[in-house]
Amino acid sequence: MDILKERILKEASVINAGVLKLDSLLNHGVDPQLTMEMGKEFAARFSGENITKVITVESSGIPVAFATALVLGVPLVFARRKKTLLGEPDAYCERVPSFTKGIVTDLIVSRHLLSADDSVLFIDDIIANGDAARGLIRIIEQSGAKLKGIGIVLEKSFQAGGRTLRDLGYRVETLVRIQSLDDNTITFADE
Ligand code: 5GP
Numbered sequence: 001m002d003i004l005k006e007r008i009l010k011e012a013s014v015i016n017a018g019v020l021k022l023d024s025l026l027n028h029g030v031d032p033q034l035t036m037e038m039g040k041e042f043a044a045r046f047s048g049e050n051i052t053k054v055i056t057v058e059s060s061g062i063p064v065a066f067a068t069a070l071v072l073g074v075p076l077v078f079a080r081r082k083k084t085l086l087g088e089p090d091a092y093c094e095r096v097p098s099f100t101k102g103i104v105t106d107l108i109v110s111r112h113l114l115s116a117d118d119s120v121l122f123i124d125d126i127i128a129n130g131d132a133a134r135g136l137i138r139i140i141e142q143s144g145a146k147l148k149g150i151g152i153v154l155e156k157s158f159q160a161g162g163r164t165l166r167d168l169g170y171r172v173e174t175l176v177r178i179q180s181l182d183d184n185t186i187t188f189a190d191e
Pocket of ligand 1: 018019020021022027060097098099100124125126127128129130131132133161
């Protein structure tokens, strides 16, 4: 998605060879128009899949997942992150490491929000090692819902997450792929 690449080059900064700061677009601020374009793109790519629900993880996945759900005309569910499993008997819970925070958090989805009748599209902001994605996939599978695909705004393809999910057989669509952040420089992968 060329417009997104342009904005990344203009607005992102490289924290180190593994981490990109993209606060103005994905992780702290939101450009509603650009976010709607992302949602339209995901909705178009998965239009043939009869999606009944979009799912994401709070908080950075929510805007683009909302935009996708709006265009597809289906509800959105977001997994909440919690530090304790206590008192959540009616929820699916999965513990995952957090890439940016260096801690583990629990992903929680209330059981009544996902059912075996659902065909789910999982949307997220960035994929690095894929831990958050694998945690959410375990939740979707426990619910019996069908995972029809995964849409990620930004894949850092030098980290293993996207590749691992494709190797497991999931359809993974990304809007932008970054192949390196070495030497303080953003290098996009050839699309
Ligand atoms: P993973 O579980 O795939 O290792 O990491 C996924 C989550 O960590 C994403 O949802 C994203 O919020 C955060 N994350 C991963 N890499 C980056 C990065 O380079 N920059 C920022 N700002 N967040 C990241």
